[in-house]
Amino acid sequence: MSESVSLQPLDQFALNDRLANYGDGVFTTMHVSEGRVGLLSRHVSRLVNDAAALGITVTATAIEEVIRTAMQQQQYGVLKILLGSGQGGRGYSRPGQAAVSLAVSWHAVPALYETWRQQGIALAVSPVTLAHQPLLAGLKHANRLEQVLVKRAMQTMDCDDCVVTDANATVIEASAANLFWFKKGVWFTPDLSKAGVNGVMRQFILEHTEHVEVGEYHLRNLYDADAVMLSNALMQIVPVHSLVNAHSSEIHEYSLAPVKALQQSLAGAYKQECIRA
Known part of the structure; x- marks a missing residue:
């Protein structure tokens, strides 16, 4: 696929745009403060690498230029970039000469995140489970119907966020x-x-953190934890103060102290990765 990148507003997708029709693309959302983008290089790498996994070729240089152009509009907020496979026909197959497209939008940083970082949040377990698809696992692709269903289920639940599991x-x-x-x-x-x-x-x-183990874990591991936290590019690190057991309705309570300590220990390294585009 061509490396040419065209910038198009989010409200002007063509009827045959593959991003709008099939979620055929990837995206990232960046926290911008005082003209600096948090984890900028990681966001650029995500777009390049996740797009490549879908067979879409775009260079880091092209993405960085788009970010620089967007930063001329404002210096604070959430900058979202959608990268798609361009326009195509009615079917799923991409046309041979389709051009890569980029769409950019600005949004407000959710005000509640600062409160969450200080006071912690309550979790429940989502009744919606995730399917296995190793070809898409890890990617921030634009087809997020599972997450839409998770958020819809949360509307009837008394929690700030949900733990999401697979069918097992x-x-x-x-x-x-x-x-x-x-x-x-x-x-x-x-x-x-x-x-x-x-x-x-x-x-x-x-x-940047010592003593982290990555593996397959069951809900019982969460119930037995001393502390729990969530992370993403916008909320950064948020402690969890409680989790409702999915089977017994028992409320598991957690210490905020280990999360607060980690927040403090990573603050300097995070600041170093807040870069002007």
Whole structure:
């Protein structure tokens, strides 16, 4: 596929746009403050690498230029970039000469995230489970119907966010964030080789944190944890103060202290990865 990139507003998709019709593309959402983009290089790499996994070729240089252009509009907020496979015919197959397209939008940072980072949040377990698809696992692809169903189910639940599992009750992630928990001096996080999104904040935490184990874990591991936290590029690191047991309705309560300590220990490294485009 061509490396040429065309910038198009989100409200002007063509009727045959493959991103709108099939979710044939990838995206990322970046936290921007004082003209600096949090985890900028990781976001660029995500778009390049996730697009390549879908057979879409785009260069880091092209994406960086799009970000620089967008930064001329404002210096604070959430910058979202959608990268798609261009326009095509009625069917699923891509046309041979389709051009890569990029769509950019600005949004407000959710105000509640700051409160969440300080006070923690309550979790429940989503009744919606994730399917296994190793070819898409880890990618931030634009076909997110599973997450739409998770968020819809949350509307009837008394919680701030949900733990999402696969059909085998293996823990995968939260509704729009990655999941970590702490037990006896060790952090744990789910393996995402079958389902889930490998978030840029998750990558950052894994790179800068000692004693983290990645593997397949059951809900019982969460119930038995000393501390639990969520992470993504916008909320960064958010502690969890409680989780409702999916089977007994028992409320498991967690210490915020290990999460607060990790927030503080990573603050300097995070600041170093907040870069002007």
